[in-house]
Amino acid sequence: MNESVHAVQTAPAKPAIEPFDAARARGDFPILSRRVHGRPLVFLDSAASAQKPGAVIDAVRHCYEAEYANVHRGIYWLSERATEAFEGVRKTVAQFINAAEEREIVFVRGTTEAINLVAHSFGRYSLEAGDEIVISAMEHHSNIVPWQILRDEMGVKLIIAPIDDDGELMMEAFAKLLGPRTKLVAITHVSNALGSIVDVREIVRLAHEVGARVLIDGAQAVPHLGVDVQELDCDFYAFSGHKLYGPNAIGVLYAKAELLETMPPYQGGGDMILSVTFDKTEYNAIPYKFEAGTPNIAGTIGLGAAIDYVSALGLPGIAAHEQDLLHYATARLKEIDGLRLIGTARDKASVLSFTLADVHAHDIGTVLDREGIAVRTGHHCALPVMDRFGVPATVRASLGLYNTRDDVDALIDGLGKVREIFG
Amino acid sequence: MSELRDLYQEVILDHYRRPRNFGKSPLSNRQANGHNPLCGDKLTVYLLVEDGRVEEVTFEGAGCAISVASASLMTEMLKGLSVADARALFERFQGAMTGANDGVDSLEDLDKLTVLSGVKEFPVRVKCATLAWHTFKSALDESHETVVTE
Numbered sequence: 416m417n418e419s420v421h422a423v424q425t426a427p428a429k430p431a432i433e434p435f436d437a438a439r440a441r442g443d444f445p446i447l448s449r450r451v452h453g454r455p456l457v458f459l460d461s462a463a464s465a466q467k468p469g470a471v472i473d474a475v476r477h478c479y480e481a482e483y484a485n486v487h488r489g490i491y492w493l494s495e496r497a498t499e500a501f502e503g504v505r506k507t508v509a510q511f512i513n514a515a516e517e518r519e520i521v522f523v524r525g526t527t528e529a530i531n532l533v534a535h536s537f538g539r540y541s542l543e544a545g546d547e548i549v550i551s552a553m554e555h556h557s558n559i560v561p562w563q564i565l566r567d568e569m570g571v572k573l574i575i576a577p578i579d580d581d582g583e584l585m586m587e588a589f590a591k592l593l594g595p596r597t598k599l600v601a602i603t604h605v606s607n608a609l610g611s612i613v614d615v616r617e618i619v620r621l622a623h624e625v626g627a628r629v630l631i632d633g634a635q636a637v638p639h640l641g642v643d644v645q646e647l648d649c650d651f652y653a654f655s656g657h658k659l660y661g662p663n664a665i666g667v668l669y670a671k672a673e674l675l676e677t678m679p680p681y682q683g684g685g686d687m688i689l690s691v692t693f694d695k696t697e698y699n700a701i702p703y704k705f706e707a708g709t710p711n712i713a714g715t716i717g718l719g720a721a722i723d724y725v726s727a728l729g730l731p732g733i734a735a736h737e738q739d740l741l742h743y744a745t746a747r748l749k750e751i752d753g754l755r756l757i758g759t760a761r762d763k764a765s766v767l768s769f770t771l772a773d774v775h776a777h778d779i780g781t782v783l784d785r786e787g788i789a790v791r792t793g794h795h796c797a798l799p800v801m802d803r804f805g806v807p808a809t810v811r812a813s814l815g816l817y818n819t820r821d822d823v824d825a826l827i828d829g830l831g832k833v834r835e836i837f838g
Numbered sequence: 839m840s841e842l843r844d845l846y847q848e849v850i851l852d853h854y855r856r857p858r859n860f861g862k863s864p865l866s867n868r869q870a871n872g873h874n875p876l877c878g879d880k881l882t883v884y885l886l887v888e889d890g891r892v893e894e895v896t897f898e899g900a901g902c903a904i905s906v907a908s909a910s911l912m913t914e915m916l917k918g919l920s921v922a923d924a925r926a927l928f929e930r931f932q933g934a935m936t937g938a939n940d941g942v943d944s945l946e947d948l949d950k951l952t953v954l955s956g957v958k959e960f961p962v963r964v965k966c967a968t969l970a971w972h973t974f975k976s977a978l979d980e981s982h983e984t985v986v987t988e
């Protein structure tokens with residue numbers, strides 16, 4: 416891992432970091448004060464979808480109550496207001512990930528749609544039979560299946576870069592897979608099943624050396640690490656709003672303007688055109704060329720509020736808090752007899768995947784649920800990862816900015832109940 | 839805790855840890871696969887059906903305590919039944935677990951199967967309990983399709 420990546424990824428606490436008060440931030444999330452099965456909710460599934468702060472809920476409500484109309488269409492005041500707010504979020508997003516230009520931000524439904532957009536548009540347009548796409552052994556299904564579809568349609572090759580027993584990408588092996596036929600590397604920034612942080616800066620450097628483009632699946636990274644797309648020099652970066660404390664069904668594809676300019680549209684319809692006759696249609700400029708139809712207006716407003724919220728708290732402080740919690744939780748889980756942590760990379764974000772003796776993940780999930788503890792159980796949309804570690808399923812506890820040591824302690828107590836029942 | 843204790847009764851844990859009639863039977867003449875993609879449970883049910891009778895039932899696979907115990911208990915219950923009685927038992931078990939058939943079915947007086955009645959309090963786990971049974975039915979019907987519950 417090179418120095419600059421560490422600097423961006425902010426894990427080590429530095430004096431400059433503003434102190435972060437998780438217990439206080441927790442109060443910003445109305446749902447966290449509810450009870451489940453008569454117990455206080457202990458929410459440990461933020462990697463699947465994060466809870467929403469009042470600021471986001473209020474922004475969505477305000478949009479509908481005071482500033483709602485279709486965007487890019489009306490000349491009346493309300494539409495103008497809505498368009499301004501909507502485009503304002505594009506600017507917020509661009510600044511958040513340090514994109515060079517706002518037109519490099521395409522609004523989509525989420526990471527899945529962003530990846531599919533790249534597969535359909537960039538993939539179909541610039542790949543040929545025999546070209547190679549490299550992904551890793553720890554991808555989410557959404558960064559596997561679109562490329563398999565392309566493989567079956569176009570005869571491109573899909574090559575899988577291996578991971579080691581800790582769940583770290585094997586960088587040397589990865590480098591050896593690159594060659595003149597490599598046209599795209601599509602790789603996760605942070606693994607949702609293992610928590611491993613991938614040195615994507617190094618990936619981009621190696622891929623660019625052979626002239627390949629790089630797509631980074633940032634779904635699990637954006638809520639935890641500061642992301643600077645210019646510093647990374649990636650060609651595409653995808654993420655979802657709902658994992659970043661924002662609304663559902665809004666996400667972002669960042670792509671370098673030079674690429675978006677040459678890529679054909681993904682969907683056709685309103686908003687993405689300049690003029691239409693039955694003979695010929697002239698497409699709109701980027702990013703609108705890729706945003707056919709009425710967008711998720713309120714969702715976009717909510718995403719802007721989520722980014723403002725996270726930025727105001729300060730990602731470096733959040734990251735330091737989560738790292739501290741991760742270390743605490745790791746140490747406590749390791750004390751439990753028969754517990755096997757899956758995913759022990761040195762550089763890790765706040766995901767704890769594990770199995771417990773011969774108790775199936777699903778049974779653990781049911782017992783924890785009765786204690787008010789929400790964890791994910793199953794394959795986490797990463798079946799190849801489960802195969803790699805020889806387990807059918809794991810329990811996954813994932814941490815967000817609002818989690819505290821109390822939540823971890825509740826999990827440990829809950830696992831004690833599991834032991835009591837299963838002996 | 840009491841609902842959990844009802845769910846994870848000793849008998850269930852025992853069948854989970856020491857499943858009965860486990861493994862492929864060399865005599866079997868019918869089989870089917872079952873898969874619950876949500877939890878990753880996978881099992882295969884093997885049958886020996888002769889002269890209108892279920893002479894043997896075995897299974898293999900891996901899954902949660904509920905699905906393995908239910909499969910194990912099922913093999914004990916079905917063995918030796920006529921095909922017609924086996925089908926009737928399937929219907930009744932299915933009805934009792936899902937509340938179909940206007941809830942007239944129950945597991946009461948169903949001998950060993952009563953230990954599974956706690957599952958009803960955990961709706962998301964009902965599919966775990968019924969997976970083996972659906973797979974059994976598929977084997978009986980020789981449908982050759984993997985049973986998928988979710």
Ligand SMILES: Cc1ncc(COP(=O)(O)O)c(C=O)c1O
Pocket residue numbers: 462463524525526527528555557558603605606607632634635655796
């Ligand atoms: C690493 C990773 N990639 C992609 C996705 C897909 O995101 P979405 O479902 O928001 O499109 C997820 C979500 O689970 C993820 O964790």
